[in-house]
Amino acid sequence: MSGLSVPSWGEVAASLLLVALAAALAWRQRLHLTRDLIIASVRAGVQLVAVGAVLLVVFAHTGPPGAFGWVAVMVGIAGQVAGRRGAGLPRARWAATAAVATSTLITLGALLALGVIPTQPRVVVPVGGMIVSGAMQAAGVALRRLREDTHTARPAIEARLCLGLPAREAFLPHQRSALRTALLPAIDSTKVVGLISLPGTMTGLILAGVDPLTAIRYQIVVMYMLLAATALAALGSARLAEHALFDHAHRLAPLPEPQTGVFP
Amino acid sequence: MTGARGFLLDRVTVTHGPARLLDGVCVHLAAGRCTAVVGPSGAGKSTLLRLLNRLAEPSTGRILLDSVPLTELDVLVLRRRVGLIAQRPVLLTDRVADELRVGHPQLTGPRIRDLLQRVGLPTSLAERRTSELSGGEAQRVCVARALAVEPEVLLLDEPTSALDPVSASVIAGLARAHTADGRTVVLVSHDLTVVRGIADQVLVLDHGHLVATGHPDQTDYVQAR
Numbered sequence: 001m002s003g004l005s006v007p008s009w010g011e012v013a014a015s016l017l018l019v020a021l022a023a024a025l026a027w028r029q030r031l032h033l034t035r036d037l038i039i040a041s042v043r044a045g046v047q048l049v050a051v052g053a054v055l056l057v058v059f060a061h062t063g064p065p066g067a068f069g070w071v072a073v074m075v076g077i078a079g080q081v082a083g084r085r086g087a088g089l090p091r092a093r094w095a096a097t098a099a100v101a102t103s104t105l106i107t108l109g110a111l112l113a114l115g116v117i118p119t120q121p122r123v124v125v126p127v128g129g130m131i132v133s134g135a136m137q138a139a140g141v142a143l144r145r146l147r148e149d150t151h152t153a154r155p156a157i158e159a160r161l162c163l164g165l166p167a168r169e170a171f172l173p174h175q176r177s178a179l180r181t182a183l184l185p186a187i188d189s190t191k192v193v194g195l196i197s198l199p200g201t202m203t204g205l206i207l208a209g210v211d212p213l214t215a216i217r218y219q220i221v222v223m224y225m226l227l228a229a230t231a232l233a234a235l236g237s238a239r240l241a242e243h244a245l246f247d248h249a250h251r252l253a254p255l256p257e258p259q260t261g262v263f264p
Numbered sequence: 265m266t267g268a269r270g271f272l273l274d275r276v277t278v279t280h281g282p283a284r285l286l287d288g289v290c291v292h293l294a295a296g297r298c299t300a301v302v303g304p305s306g307a308g309k310s311t312l313l314r315l316l317n318r319l320a321e322p323s324t325g326r327i328l329l330d331s332v333p334l335t336e337l338d339v340l341v342l343r344r345r346v347g348l349i350a351q352r353p354v355l356l357t358d359r360v361a362d363e364l365r366v367g368h369p370q371l372t373g374p375r376i377r378d379l380l381q382r383v384g385l386p387t388s389l390a391e392r393r394t395s396e397l398s399g400g401e402a403q404r405v406c407v408a409r410a411l412a413v414e415p416e417v418l419l420l421d422e423p424t425s426a427l428d429p430v431s432a433s434v435i436a437g438l439a440r441a442h443t444a445d446g447r448t449v450v451l452v453s454h455d456l457t458v459v460r461g462i463a464d465q466v467l468v469l470d471h472g473h474l475v476a477t478g479h480p481d482q483t484d485y486v487q488a489r
Protein backbone atom coordinates (compact mmCIF):
# COMPACT_ATOMS: atom_id res chain seq x y z
CA MET A 1 0.00 0.00 0.00
CA SER A 2 3.05 2.25 -0.07
CA GLY A 3 1.95 3.58 -3.46
CA LEU A 4 -1.38 4.78 -2.03
CA SER A 5 -2.12 8.25 -3.37
CA VAL A 6 -5.35 9.86 -2.24
CA PRO A 7 -6.34 13.43 -3.18
CA SER A 8 -6.35 16.02 -0.41
CA TRP A 9 -9.53 18.02 0.36
CA GLY A 10 -8.00 20.90 -1.59
CA GLU A 11 -7.50 18.66 -4.58
CA VAL A 12 -11.08 17.37 -4.24
CA ALA A 13 -12.26 20.99 -4.30
CA ALA A 14 -10.13 21.57 -7.39
CA SER A 15 -11.98 18.77 -9.16
CA LEU A 16 -15.08 20.98 -8.88
CA LEU A 17 -13.60 22.79 -11.87
CA LEU A 18 -14.67 19.78 -13.93
CA VAL A 19 -18.24 20.20 -12.68
CA ALA A 20 -18.04 23.84 -13.66
CA LEU A 21 -16.88 22.76 -17.12
CA ALA A 22 -19.83 20.36 -17.50
CA ALA A 23 -22.26 23.02 -16.18
CA ALA A 24 -20.88 25.59 -18.61
CA LEU A 25 -21.29 23.18 -21.51
CA ALA A 26 -24.87 22.41 -20.45
CA TRP A 27 -25.65 26.13 -20.13
CA ARG A 28 -24.03 26.96 -23.45
CA GLN A 29 -25.97 24.22 -25.23
CA ARG A 30 -29.20 25.36 -23.52
CA LEU A 31 -29.86 21.86 -22.20
CA HIS A 32 -31.76 23.22 -19.15
CA LEU A 33 -29.73 20.79 -17.07
CA THR A 34 -27.27 23.21 -15.44
CA ARG A 35 -29.24 23.45 -12.19
CA ASP A 36 -29.75 19.66 -11.99
CA LEU A 37 -26.09 19.07 -12.68
CA ILE A 38 -24.96 21.42 -9.89
CA ILE A 39 -27.51 20.03 -7.43
CA ALA A 40 -26.48 16.43 -8.27
CA SER A 41 -22.79 17.26 -7.77
CA VAL A 42 -23.35 19.02 -4.44
CA ARG A 43 -25.71 16.26 -3.27
CA ALA A 44 -23.23 13.53 -4.21
CA GLY A 45 -20.46 15.35 -2.29
CA VAL A 46 -22.61 15.85 0.82
CA GLN A 47 -23.92 12.25 0.74
CA LEU A 48 -20.46 10.78 0.40
CA VAL A 49 -19.03 12.94 3.19
CA ALA A 50 -21.90 11.86 5.46
CA VAL A 51 -21.52 8.19 4.51
CA GLY A 52 -17.75 8.41 4.97
CA ALA A 53 -18.20 9.86 8.46
CA VAL A 54 -20.71 7.16 9.46
CA LEU A 55 -18.52 4.39 8.04
CA LEU A 56 -15.60 5.78 10.00
CA VAL A 57 -17.62 5.24 13.17
CA VAL A 58 -18.88 1.81 12.02
CA PHE A 59 -15.40 0.59 11.11
CA ALA A 60 -13.77 1.94 14.26
CA HIS A 61 -16.36 1.30 16.97
CA THR A 62 -19.31 -0.96 16.14
CA GLY A 63 -17.63 -4.13 14.89
CA PRO A 64 -19.52 -6.78 12.85
CA PRO A 65 -22.98 -6.01 14.38
CA GLY A 66 -22.74 -2.43 13.14
CA ALA A 67 -21.59 -3.63 9.72
CA PHE A 68 -24.50 -6.05 9.38
CA GLY A 69 -26.88 -3.35 10.64
CA TRP A 70 -25.58 -1.07 7.91
CA VAL A 71 -26.17 -3.79 5.30
CA ALA A 72 -29.71 -4.26 6.65
CA VAL A 73 -30.41 -0.55 6.18
CA MET A 74 -29.12 -0.78 2.61
CA VAL A 75 -31.44 -3.75 1.99
CA GLY A 76 -34.42 -1.74 3.26
CA ILE A 77 -33.64 1.21 1.01
CA ALA A 78 -32.89 -1.02 -2.00
CA GLY A 79 -36.20 -2.89 -1.53
CA GLN A 80 -38.15 0.37 -1.61
CA VAL A 81 -36.31 1.57 -4.74
CA ALA A 82 -36.71 -1.75 -6.60
CA GLY A 83 -40.35 -2.00 -5.47
CA ARG A 84 -41.10 1.33 -7.10
CA ARG A 85 -40.09 -0.16 -10.47
CA GLY A 86 -42.93 -2.63 -10.07
CA ALA A 87 -45.47 -0.05 -8.87
CA GLY A 88 -48.90 -1.33 -9.83
CA LEU A 89 -48.09 -4.93 -8.98
CA PRO A 90 -49.68 -5.97 -5.68
CA ARG A 91 -47.23 -5.84 -2.76
CA ALA A 92 -44.32 -4.94 -5.09
CA ARG A 93 -42.24 -3.25 -2.39
CA TRP A 94 -42.64 -6.19 -0.07
CA ALA A 95 -41.64 -8.61 -2.86
CA ALA A 96 -38.60 -6.52 -3.77
CA THR A 97 -37.45 -6.08 -0.18
CA ALA A 98 -37.85 -9.77 0.63
CA ALA A 99 -36.03 -10.78 -2.57
CA VAL A 100 -33.12 -8.37 -2.01
CA ALA A 101 -32.86 -9.46 1.64
CA THR A 102 -32.87 -13.18 0.78
CA SER A 103 -30.40 -12.75 -2.04
CA THR A 104 -28.05 -10.70 0.18
CA LEU A 105 -28.35 -13.14 3.07
CA ILE A 106 -27.50 -16.15 0.89
CA THR A 107 -24.71 -14.52 -1.12
CA LEU A 108 -23.00 -12.69 1.73
CA GLY A 109 -23.59 -15.64 4.04
CA ALA A 110 -21.92 -18.01 1.57
CA LEU A 111 -18.89 -15.73 1.16
CA LEU A 112 -18.51 -15.51 4.95
CA ALA A 113 -19.19 -19.19 5.59
CA LEU A 114 -16.66 -20.27 2.97
CA GLY A 115 -14.11 -17.88 4.43
CA VAL A 116 -13.79 -15.99 1.12
CA ILE A 117 -14.15 -12.70 3.00
CA PRO A 118 -13.56 -11.92 6.69
CA THR A 119 -16.23 -10.48 9.00
CA GLN A 120 -14.35 -7.20 9.35
CA PRO A 121 -16.69 -4.21 8.86
CA ARG A 122 -14.39 -2.62 6.26
CA VAL A 123 -14.97 -5.74 4.10
CA VAL A 124 -18.57 -6.62 4.94
CA VAL A 125 -19.96 -3.13 4.27
CA PRO A 126 -18.54 -2.54 0.75
CA VAL A 127 -19.03 -6.15 -0.37
CA GLY A 128 -22.56 -6.13 1.09
CA GLY A 129 -23.21 -2.84 -0.72
CA MET A 130 -22.22 -4.35 -4.06
CA ILE A 131 -24.45 -7.37 -3.47
CA VAL A 132 -27.42 -5.22 -2.42
CA SER A 133 -26.94 -2.94 -5.41
CA GLY A 134 -26.82 -5.84 -7.89
CA ALA A 135 -29.84 -7.47 -6.25
CA MET A 136 -31.76 -4.20 -6.31
CA GLN A 137 -31.20 -3.68 -10.01
CA ALA A 138 -32.18 -7.24 -10.86
CA ALA A 139 -35.32 -7.17 -8.70
CA GLY A 140 -36.31 -3.78 -10.13
CA VAL A 141 -35.90 -4.91 -13.74
CA ALA A 142 -37.73 -8.18 -13.12
CA LEU A 143 -40.67 -6.47 -11.41
CA ARG A 144 -40.94 -3.75 -14.02
CA ARG A 145 -40.92 -6.29 -16.83
CA LEU A 146 -43.50 -8.44 -15.00
CA ARG A 147 -45.79 -5.45 -14.52
CA GLU A 148 -45.63 -4.54 -18.21
CA ASP A 149 -46.02 -8.15 -19.36
CA THR A 150 -48.88 -8.87 -17.01
CA HIS A 151 -50.76 -5.88 -18.33
CA THR A 152 -50.25 -6.59 -22.03
CA ALA A 153 -50.43 -10.39 -21.75
CA ARG A 154 -53.58 -10.63 -19.62
CA PRO A 155 -55.58 -12.21 -22.52
CA ALA A 156 -52.85 -14.85 -23.02
CA ILE A 157 -52.58 -15.60 -19.30
CA GLU A 158 -56.37 -15.91 -19.02
CA ALA A 159 -56.49 -18.08 -22.17
CA ARG A 160 -54.17 -20.55 -20.41
CA LEU A 161 -56.19 -20.36 -17.17
CA CYS A 162 -59.36 -21.08 -19.19
CA LEU A 163 -57.78 -24.35 -20.35
CA GLY A 164 -57.42 -25.43 -16.72
CA LEU A 165 -53.74 -24.57 -16.34
CA PRO A 166 -52.70 -23.53 -12.82
CA ALA A 167 -51.57 -19.94 -12.26
CA ARG A 168 -47.89 -20.91 -12.12
CA GLU A 169 -47.98 -22.59 -15.54
CA ALA A 170 -50.12 -19.84 -17.06
CA PHE A 171 -47.62 -17.25 -15.82
CA LEU A 172 -44.42 -19.18 -16.51
CA PRO A 173 -43.65 -17.86 -20.03
CA HIS A 174 -43.93 -14.28 -18.75
CA GLN A 175 -41.88 -15.02 -15.65
CA ARG A 176 -39.14 -16.55 -17.80
CA SER A 177 -39.09 -13.52 -20.06
CA ALA A 178 -38.78 -11.16 -17.05
CA LEU A 179 -35.98 -13.25 -15.55
CA ARG A 180 -34.04 -13.28 -18.82
CA THR A 181 -34.35 -9.50 -19.06
CA ALA A 182 -33.13 -9.10 -15.48
CA LEU A 183 -30.21 -11.51 -15.79
CA LEU A 184 -28.81 -10.67 -19.22
CA PRO A 185 -27.03 -7.41 -18.19
CA ALA A 186 -25.14 -9.21 -15.38
CA ILE A 187 -24.22 -12.09 -17.71
CA ASP A 188 -23.11 -9.70 -20.47
CA SER A 189 -20.98 -7.61 -18.13
CA THR A 190 -19.41 -10.81 -16.77
CA LYS A 191 -18.56 -11.91 -20.32
CA VAL A 192 -16.71 -8.72 -21.22
CA VAL A 193 -15.20 -7.93 -17.84
CA GLY A 194 -11.69 -6.57 -18.23
CA LEU A 195 -12.05 -6.31 -22.02
CA ILE A 196 -14.38 -3.31 -22.35
CA SER A 197 -14.01 -1.76 -18.89
CA LEU A 198 -11.92 -2.31 -15.81
CA PRO A 199 -14.47 -3.09 -13.11
CA GLY A 200 -14.83 -1.00 -9.95
CA THR A 201 -13.34 -3.33 -7.36
CA MET A 202 -10.24 -4.00 -9.42
CA THR A 203 -9.86 -0.31 -10.29
CA GLY A 204 -10.19 0.67 -6.64
CA LEU A 205 -7.61 -1.84 -5.51
CA ILE A 206 -5.16 -0.84 -8.23
CA LEU A 207 -5.63 2.84 -7.31
CA ALA A 208 -4.96 1.87 -3.70
CA GLY A 209 -1.63 0.37 -4.76
CA VAL A 210 -2.51 -3.34 -4.92
CA ASP A 211 -0.80 -5.21 -7.76
CA PRO A 212 -3.16 -6.17 -10.63
CA LEU A 213 -2.81 -9.94 -10.23
CA THR A 214 -3.96 -9.62 -6.63
CA ALA A 215 -6.71 -7.15 -7.54
CA ILE A 216 -8.28 -9.51 -10.08
CA ARG A 217 -8.77 -12.20 -7.43
CA TYR A 218 -11.13 -9.91 -5.59
CA GLN A 219 -12.79 -8.91 -8.84
CA ILE A 220 -13.44 -12.51 -9.83
CA VAL A 221 -15.14 -13.13 -6.48
CA VAL A 222 -17.18 -9.96 -6.95
CA MET A 223 -18.35 -10.97 -10.43
CA TYR A 224 -19.35 -14.45 -9.30
CA MET A 225 -21.18 -13.16 -6.22
CA LEU A 226 -23.02 -10.59 -8.34
CA LEU A 227 -24.23 -13.34 -10.68
CA ALA A 228 -25.62 -15.24 -7.71
CA ALA A 229 -27.15 -12.14 -6.10
CA THR A 230 -28.76 -11.09 -9.39
CA ALA A 231 -30.22 -14.51 -10.12
CA LEU A 232 -31.55 -14.95 -6.59
CA ALA A 233 -33.09 -11.48 -6.42
CA ALA A 234 -34.71 -11.70 -9.86
CA LEU A 235 -36.13 -15.16 -9.21
CA GLY A 236 -37.25 -14.30 -5.68
CA SER A 237 -39.02 -11.09 -6.70
CA ALA A 238 -40.69 -12.79 -9.67
CA ARG A 239 -41.96 -15.68 -7.55
CA LEU A 240 -43.25 -13.39 -4.81
CA ALA A 241 -44.92 -11.16 -7.42
CA GLU A 242 -46.57 -14.24 -8.91
CA HIS A 243 -48.02 -15.14 -5.49
CA ALA A 244 -49.38 -11.64 -5.12
CA LEU A 245 -50.80 -11.53 -8.66
CA PHE A 246 -52.96 -14.65 -8.39
CA ASP A 247 -55.51 -15.60 -5.76
CA HIS A 248 -56.39 -19.04 -4.44
CA ALA A 249 -58.82 -19.55 -7.35
CA HIS A 250 -55.99 -19.02 -9.88
CA ARG A 251 -57.40 -15.63 -10.92
CA LEU A 252 -55.19 -12.80 -12.13
CA ALA A 253 -55.62 -9.66 -10.00
CA PRO A 254 -56.79 -6.49 -11.74
CA LEU A 255 -53.92 -4.07 -12.35
CA PRO A 256 -54.00 -0.30 -12.85
CA GLU A 257 -53.04 1.07 -16.26
CA PRO A 258 -49.23 1.29 -16.50
CA GLN A 259 -47.80 4.78 -16.32
CA THR A 260 -46.10 5.96 -19.46
CA GLY A 261 -43.30 8.47 -19.82
CA VAL A 262 -40.10 8.84 -17.85
CA PHE A 263 -38.60 5.78 -16.21
CA PRO A 264 -39.42 6.29 -12.52
CA MET B 265 -84.44 -25.50 -8.21
CA THR B 266 -82.10 -27.68 -6.19
CA GLY B 267 -81.19 -30.80 -8.11
CA ALA B 268 -81.41 -28.97 -11.44
CA ARG B 269 -78.63 -29.72 -13.93
CA GLY B 270 -76.81 -26.79 -15.43
CA PHE B 271 -75.90 -23.45 -13.89
CA LEU B 272 -78.03 -21.81 -11.25
CA LEU B 273 -77.33 -18.17 -10.46
CA ASP B 274 -78.79 -17.19 -7.10
CA ARG B 275 -79.09 -13.41 -6.49
CA VAL B 276 -75.71 -12.77 -8.08
CA THR B 277 -74.32 -9.26 -7.80
CA VAL B 278 -70.94 -8.10 -9.07
CA THR B 279 -69.64 -4.68 -8.07
CA HIS B 280 -66.54 -2.91 -9.30
CA GLY B 281 -65.94 0.20 -7.23
CA PRO B 282 -69.25 2.08 -7.23
CA ALA B 283 -70.48 0.32 -10.41
CA ARG B 284 -72.82 -2.67 -10.28
CA LEU B 285 -71.87 -4.84 -13.24
CA LEU B 286 -74.55 -7.39 -12.34
CA ASP B 287 -77.35 -6.73 -9.90
CA GLY B 288 -79.26 -9.52 -8.18
CA VAL B 289 -79.37 -11.89 -11.15
CA CYS B 290 -81.37 -15.10 -10.54
CA VAL B 291 -81.55 -17.54 -13.44
CA HIS B 292 -81.19 -21.18 -14.41
CA LEU B 293 -79.08 -22.05 -17.46
CA ALA B 294 -80.31 -25.53 -18.27
CA ALA B 295 -77.86 -28.29 -19.16
CA GLY B 296 -77.96 -29.52 -22.75
CA ARG B 297 -79.30 -26.23 -24.09
CA CYS B 298 -77.86 -23.17 -25.79
CA THR B 299 -78.49 -20.00 -23.81
CA ALA B 300 -77.77 -16.67 -25.48
CA VAL B 301 -77.02 -13.63 -23.34
CA VAL B 302 -77.94 -10.43 -25.14
CA GLY B 303 -78.23 -6.75 -24.32
CA PRO B 304 -76.54 -3.43 -24.99
CA SER B 305 -72.82 -2.84 -24.44
CA GLY B 306 -71.96 -2.58 -20.75
CA ALA B 307 -74.99 -4.65 -19.71
CA GLY B 308 -72.81 -7.20 -17.88
CA LYS B 309 -72.89 -10.01 -20.48
CA SER B 310 -69.16 -10.80 -20.49
CA THR B 311 -69.03 -10.49 -16.69
CA LEU B 312 -71.74 -13.13 -16.43
CA LEU B 313 -69.75 -15.44 -18.71
CA ARG B 314 -66.54 -14.98 -16.68
CA LEU B 315 -68.41 -15.88 -13.49
CA LEU B 316 -69.26 -19.31 -14.88
CA ASN B 317 -65.63 -20.50 -15.02
CA ARG B 318 -64.54 -18.41 -12.02
CA LEU B 319 -62.40 -15.92 -13.90
CA ALA B 320 -64.58 -13.52 -11.92
CA GLU B 321 -66.28 -13.93 -8.55
CA PRO B 322 -69.69 -12.65 -7.41
CA SER B 323 -69.56 -9.90 -4.79
CA THR B 324 -72.70 -11.41 -3.29
CA GLY B 325 -74.91 -14.37 -4.18
CA ARG B 326 -73.81 -17.79 -5.35
CA ILE B 327 -73.52 -19.90 -8.47
CA LEU B 328 -74.14 -23.64 -8.61
CA LEU B 329 -73.23 -26.14 -11.31
CA ASP B 330 -75.33 -29.30 -11.21
CA SER B 331 -76.45 -28.22 -7.71
CA VAL B 332 -72.86 -27.86 -6.38
CA PRO B 333 -71.60 -24.38 -5.51
CA LEU B 334 -68.73 -23.44 -7.87
CA THR B 335 -66.62 -22.52 -4.84
CA GLU B 336 -66.77 -26.16 -3.67
CA LEU B 337 -65.39 -27.47 -6.97
CA ASP B 338 -61.69 -27.68 -7.80
CA VAL B 339 -61.29 -24.56 -9.91
CA LEU B 340 -58.80 -26.19 -12.31
CA VAL B 341 -61.18 -29.11 -12.92
CA LEU B 342 -64.08 -26.65 -13.31
CA ARG B 343 -62.20 -24.73 -16.02
CA ARG B 344 -61.62 -27.95 -17.95
CA ARG B 345 -65.33 -28.74 -17.66
CA VAL B 346 -66.34 -25.20 -18.63
CA GLY B 347 -64.33 -23.92 -21.60
CA LEU B 348 -64.37 -20.21 -22.44
CA ILE B 349 -63.61 -18.86 -25.90
CA ALA B 350 -62.81 -15.16 -25.94
CA GLN B 351 -63.95 -12.65 -28.52
CA ARG B 352 -60.47 -12.09 -29.93
CA PRO B 353 -58.29 -15.09 -30.73
CA VAL B 354 -55.18 -15.31 -28.54
CA LEU B 355 -52.58 -17.75 -29.82
CA LEU B 356 -50.03 -18.99 -27.33
CA THR B 357 -47.50 -21.03 -29.30
CA ASP B 358 -45.67 -21.01 -32.64
CA ARG B 359 -47.29 -24.02 -34.31
CA VAL B 360 -50.94 -25.00 -34.70
CA ALA B 361 -50.37 -28.55 -33.37
CA ASP B 362 -48.64 -27.13 -30.27
CA GLU B 363 -51.52 -24.70 -29.86
CA LEU B 364 -54.02 -27.55 -29.60
CA ARG B 365 -51.79 -29.25 -27.02
CA VAL B 366 -51.67 -26.28 -24.58
CA GLY B 367 -54.48 -27.68 -22.43
CA HIS B 368 -53.86 -31.33 -23.38
CA PRO B 369 -50.13 -32.04 -23.85
CA GLN B 370 -50.71 -35.73 -24.74
CA LEU B 371 -53.00 -34.96 -27.67
CA THR B 372 -52.22 -37.38 -30.52
CA GLY B 373 -51.79 -36.58 -34.20
CA PRO B 374 -55.09 -38.21 -35.28
CA ARG B 375 -56.95 -36.31 -32.55
CA ILE B 376 -55.39 -33.04 -33.72
CA ARG B 377 -56.51 -33.74 -37.28
CA ASP B 378 -60.00 -34.61 -36.03
CA LEU B 379 -60.24 -31.34 -34.09
CA LEU B 380 -59.10 -29.31 -37.09
CA GLN B 381 -61.75 -31.01 -39.23
CA ARG B 382 -64.41 -30.28 -36.62
CA VAL B 383 -63.70 -26.55 -36.90
CA GLY B 384 -63.64 -26.73 -40.69
CA LEU B 385 -59.89 -26.36 -41.16
CA PRO B 386 -57.66 -28.57 -43.36
CA THR B 387 -55.60 -31.14 -41.45
CA SER B 388 -52.46 -29.84 -43.18
CA LEU B 389 -52.79 -26.75 -40.99
CA ALA B 390 -51.37 -28.71 -38.03
CA GLU B 391 -47.79 -27.95 -39.07
CA ARG B 392 -48.48 -24.32 -39.99
CA ARG B 393 -47.00 -21.45 -37.97
CA THR B 394 -49.69 -19.69 -35.95
CA SER B 395 -48.36 -16.30 -37.08
CA GLU B 396 -49.42 -17.17 -40.64
CA LEU B 397 -53.11 -17.74 -39.78
CA SER B 398 -55.90 -15.37 -40.84
CA GLY B 399 -58.20 -13.95 -38.14
CA GLY B 400 -60.91 -16.49 -38.94
CA GLU B 401 -58.45 -19.41 -38.93
CA ALA B 402 -56.95 -18.21 -35.64
CA GLN B 403 -60.38 -18.05 -33.99
CA ARG B 404 -61.23 -21.54 -35.23
CA VAL B 405 -57.89 -22.85 -33.89
CA CYS B 406 -58.79 -21.28 -30.52
CA VAL B 407 -62.13 -23.12 -30.60
CA ALA B 408 -60.33 -26.38 -31.46
CA ARG B 409 -57.89 -25.73 -28.58
CA ALA B 410 -60.84 -25.38 -26.18
CA LEU B 411 -62.52 -28.52 -27.59
CA ALA B 412 -59.28 -30.50 -27.10
CA VAL B 413 -59.93 -30.67 -23.34
CA GLU B 414 -63.49 -31.93 -24.05
CA PRO B 415 -65.45 -29.41 -21.99
CA GLU B 416 -69.02 -30.18 -20.92
CA VAL B 417 -69.92 -26.52 -21.25
CA LEU B 418 -68.79 -24.06 -23.92
CA LEU B 419 -68.84 -20.36 -23.10
CA LEU B 420 -68.61 -18.26 -26.25
CA ASP B 421 -67.99 -14.51 -25.91
CA GLU B 422 -68.98 -12.79 -29.16
CA PRO B 423 -67.42 -15.67 -31.09
CA THR B 424 -68.49 -14.52 -34.54
CA SER B 425 -68.17 -10.73 -34.22
CA ALA B 426 -64.87 -10.39 -36.10
CA LEU B 427 -65.21 -13.37 -38.41
CA ASP B 428 -65.86 -13.99 -42.07
CA PRO B 429 -69.25 -15.65 -42.87
CA VAL B 430 -67.70 -19.11 -43.37
CA SER B 431 -65.91 -19.10 -40.01
CA ALA B 432 -69.01 -17.66 -38.29
CA SER B 433 -71.19 -20.41 -39.72
CA VAL B 434 -68.69 -23.13 -38.68
CA ILE B 435 -68.71 -21.85 -35.09
CA ALA B 436 -72.52 -21.60 -35.02
CA GLY B 437 -72.65 -25.20 -36.31
CA LEU B 438 -70.27 -26.34 -33.58
CA ALA B 439 -72.44 -24.74 -30.90
CA ARG B 440 -75.49 -26.57 -32.31
CA ALA B 441 -73.56 -29.86 -32.40
CA HIS B 442 -72.39 -29.34 -28.82
CA THR B 443 -75.96 -29.03 -27.51
CA ALA B 444 -77.12 -31.89 -29.76
CA ASP B 445 -74.66 -34.08 -27.80
CA GLY B 446 -76.49 -33.10 -24.60
CA ARG B 447 -73.88 -30.57 -23.55
CA THR B 448 -74.35 -26.91 -22.71
CA VAL B 449 -73.51 -23.71 -24.56
CA VAL B 450 -73.71 -20.18 -23.18
CA LEU B 451 -73.24 -17.57 -25.83
CA VAL B 452 -72.82 -13.80 -25.61
CA SER B 453 -73.63 -12.16 -28.91
CA HIS B 454 -74.77 -8.95 -30.52
CA ASP B 455 -75.54 -10.91 -33.69
CA LEU B 456 -79.24 -11.68 -33.25
CA THR B 457 -79.31 -13.74 -36.46
CA VAL B 458 -76.87 -16.14 -34.83
CA VAL B 459 -78.92 -16.03 -31.61
CA ARG B 460 -82.15 -16.86 -33.46
CA GLY B 461 -80.34 -19.66 -35.31
CA ILE B 462 -78.87 -21.55 -32.38
CA ALA B 463 -80.27 -20.41 -29.01
CA ASP B 464 -82.94 -22.30 -27.06
CA GLN B 465 -83.15 -19.62 -24.40
CA VAL B 466 -82.35 -15.92 -24.31
CA LEU B 467 -81.38 -13.78 -21.32
CA VAL B 468 -81.67 -10.04 -21.83
CA LEU B 469 -79.41 -7.97 -19.61
CA ASP B 470 -79.55 -4.21 -19.21
CA HIS B 471 -77.29 -2.25 -16.86
CA GLY B 472 -76.59 -5.40 -14.87
CA HIS B 473 -80.26 -6.35 -14.46
CA LEU B 474 -81.85 -9.44 -15.96
CA VAL B 475 -84.83 -7.82 -17.71
CA ALA B 476 -86.22 -10.75 -19.72
CA THR B 477 -85.80 -14.46 -20.33
CA GLY B 478 -87.50 -16.74 -22.82
CA HIS B 479 -87.33 -18.46 -26.17
CA PRO B 480 -85.75 -16.31 -28.91
CA ASP B 481 -89.06 -16.29 -30.84
CA GLN B 482 -90.89 -14.90 -27.82
CA THR B 483 -88.35 -12.32 -26.64
CA ASP B 484 -89.06 -8.73 -27.67
CA TYR B 485 -85.38 -7.74 -27.65
CA VAL B 486 -84.59 -10.42 -30.25
CA GLN B 487 -87.73 -9.97 -32.34
CA ALA B 488 -87.55 -6.17 -32.47
CA ARG B 489 -84.13 -6.15 -34.17
